[in-house]
Amino acid sequence: MTDDELQQWLQARDPASSLPPADPTWVARLLEDTMSADLETHHTETRESGTRNRSPLTWLVAAAAVLVAGLGVFSLVTDDPEYPNVPAAGDSPSVSSPPTVTELAAAPPTSAKCMVPNAEILSQAGIAFSGTVQEVADDVVVLAPDRFYTGEPTALVEVRSDPAMLQALIGAVEFKEGQRYLVSATDGRVTVCGFSGPYAEDLAALYTAAFPG
Amino acid sequence: MPDDASAAERRARFEALAPELVEPLRRFLVRRTDQATTDDVLAETLLVCWRRLDDVPADAALPWAYGVARNCLANAQRGARRQERLAVKVAVVDPPADHVPGPDDGDVDGRLEEALSRLTETEAELVRLWAWEQLTPAEIATVLDITPNAVSIRLHRAREKLRGLLRKNDAASGHEETREGRAP
Numbered sequence: 001m002t003d004d005e006l007q008q009w010l011q012a013r014d015p016a017s018s019l020p021p022a023d024p025t026w027v028a029r030l031l032e033d034t035m036s037a038d039l040e041t042h043h044t045e046t047r048e049s050g051t052r053n054r055s056p057l058t059w060l061v062a063a064a065a066v067l068v069a070g071l072g073v074f075s076l077v078t079d080d081p082e083y084p085n086v087p088a089a090g091d092s093p094s095v096s097s098p099p100t101v102t103e104l105a106a107a108p109p110t111s112a113k114c115m116v117p118n119a120e121i122l123s124q125a126g127i128a129f130s131g132t133v134q135e136v137a138d139d140v141v142v143l144a145p146d147r148f149y150t151g152e153p154t155a156l157v158e159v160r161s162d163p164a165m166l167q168a169l170i171g172a173v174e175f176k177e178g179q180r181y182l183v184s185a186t187d188g189r190v191t192v193c194g195f196s197g198p199y200a201e202d203l204a205a206l207y208t209a210a211f212p213g
Numbered sequence: 214m215p216d217d218a219s220a221a222e223r224r225a226r227f228e229a230l231a232p233e234l235v236e237p238l239r240r241f242l243v244r245r246t247d248q249a250t251t252d253d254v255l256a257e258t259l260l261v262c263w264r265r266l267d268d269v270p271a272d273a274a275l276p277w278a279y280g281v282a283r284n285c286l287a288n289a290q291r292g293a294r295r296q297e298r299l300a301v302k303v304a305v306v307d308p309p310a311d312h313v314p315g316p317d318d319g320d321v322d323g324r325l326e327e328a329l330s331r332l333t334e335t336e337a338e339l340v341r342l343w344a345w346e347q348l349t350p351a352e353i354a355t356v357l358d359i360t361p362n363a364v365s366i367r368l369h370r371a372r373e374k375l376r377g378l379l380r381k382n383d384a385a386s387g388h389e390e391t392r393e394g395r396a397p
Contacts, residue, residue, distance in 0.1 A: 001379070006344070006375065010345065011345065014344075015243060016239075019239070021236060022235060030259065031235070035224055035227060
């Protein structure tokens, strides 16, 4: 078998040979989504003016600097809280009315020492809720909140992250399916160091003290 | 933060470049993984191209993008393997090594799958990039970040090895499998 013959033999078995071309609309949307990610500087908007076409959820998500980026770009995205890496919910007509979701990022592993949890620090959290873990997967923990102490209430809260980071967070908070937790997040990142954890009376009291009313 | 003019210019550059990349990248990924991973990794690869637009070599954009896709795919597969180890409730994306050839594949008799699995990962990738992406050694060198000279030498060896495997495989299968009537 010559090189040419070998190449022809291989090409006859090319798994992509029967692949139809991508739908141009899909490609256009893919490219638009790509360009709207992260480097959307020409669309720089203040949080106030940028909300006109967006749902309250998106606003919340934006304010929380959430990421649903690919695994490898986690740190790039989280470095800049100005760029929510999510398509605006109002942009996708195909999504009718999914359950509202607050998306949070796992806090990066830290070797810093923790301060004693107190209500004053906790009160600075943008999101605080109690809820039960519905699912623990590789890159996401899904919680069903039963009470929002602060932040826009949603039906679900997803904590997303690079799997390695999520494991680190799981290590810190020990999310287990079916258990109830108190979770707070600052700038879209779940707080650890005792500020988030399994539901307990003393922690709940701290939450109540931090968010009276 | 770039001003509006440079942002528009950047957008224009990406819009000129990216449509040429999408289809080849899709095919590149479909050859190496499942459909869902293809879509994910394609999106991520384009994102890297967008963010690193200034690094894209003008004369070798596609091989460069293949290199990015290859790294993104490796990351995704590492994630998939980690997922398996976690043993939590999750739908695991099979890495391509576990891919079972189906009737839609060109590799109807699995001979290619079998032979490629006996090459080293680099050898198999060299063969794929040569036969399917139809890249020159210099382009393959860009994808794999090795020298063109090294590509030529290793590709030559990989083809020799593959030929040997196919010959051996044919000889072995002659009495135990239905022949497809296809000349090797």
